[in-house]
């Protein structure tokens with residue numbers, strides 16, 4: 692299964708989401724690789740201390756590294772270039788669009804969804820950095836996105852200092868510790884929200900596969916290659 696995390700806005704937790712959904716599947720004993728396709732290489736930096744539960748590889752090394760993986764999560768390079776988007780769609784089974792409750796982020800997700808609607812690829816928005824004191828704005832964001840026929844995951848990722856602490860330490864949020872070296876008391880809410888998100892994604896991919904037996908979202912015919920591989 693190939694999952695790409697994508698979005699056009701900086702700082703919408705693309706890297707954080709890639710790391711945590713990949714980690715969620717790793718914990719379920721799946722063979723997962725996180726591919727860093729972003730030129731800023733922040734996923735690679737996040738995983739550099741070797742404390743994440745799955746390997747992180749830069750895109751240039753991905754072909755070989757992902758051979759044995761069951762799930763490949765890609766931290767995508769932000770782009771609105773048609774050709775790049777088409778290639779990205781072709782290489783993915785699902786696209787995750789992390790979105791904050793800010794109007795600019797919602798607008799960009801709507802724009803992206805309109806581009807993605809040209810293809811037969813399942814995608815969904817994931818609300819991130821949701822302030823627990825402002826759940827109403829998250830409800831409003833969900834309604835707005837759904838008004839454009841965009842699937843919004845039920846899981847919402849809370850705004851937590853634990854995420855920044857985790858990134859500094861190079862660990863996932865369930866292992867976040869504060870400045871005093873104590874476990875962050877809210878760390879598990881963040882972790883469980885991402886675990887729920889990865890389960891929802893898996894379900895959406897499976898539903899889409901059942902309803903659309905054609906594997907290639909653009910319609911490229913891979914059967915000659917598959918026949919050669921099977922021979």
Ligand SMILES: Nc1ncnc2c1ncn2[C@@H]1O[C@H](COP(=O)(O)OP(=O)(O)OP(=O)(O)O)[C@@H](O)[C@H]1O
Nearest residue numbers: 701702703704705706707820849850851854855858
């Ligand atoms: N739920 C959250 N609560 C609080 N902070 C968060 C949360 N998710 C991510 N962050 C923090 O927000 C910052 C930006 O997140 P991240 O690097 O994942 O965004 P990005 O979309 O990958 O950014 P870029 O476009 O630069 O690649 C990081 O410091 C990260 O630790």
Ligand SMILES: [Mg+2]
Nearest residue numbers: 705706729733
């Ligand atoms: Mg990033």
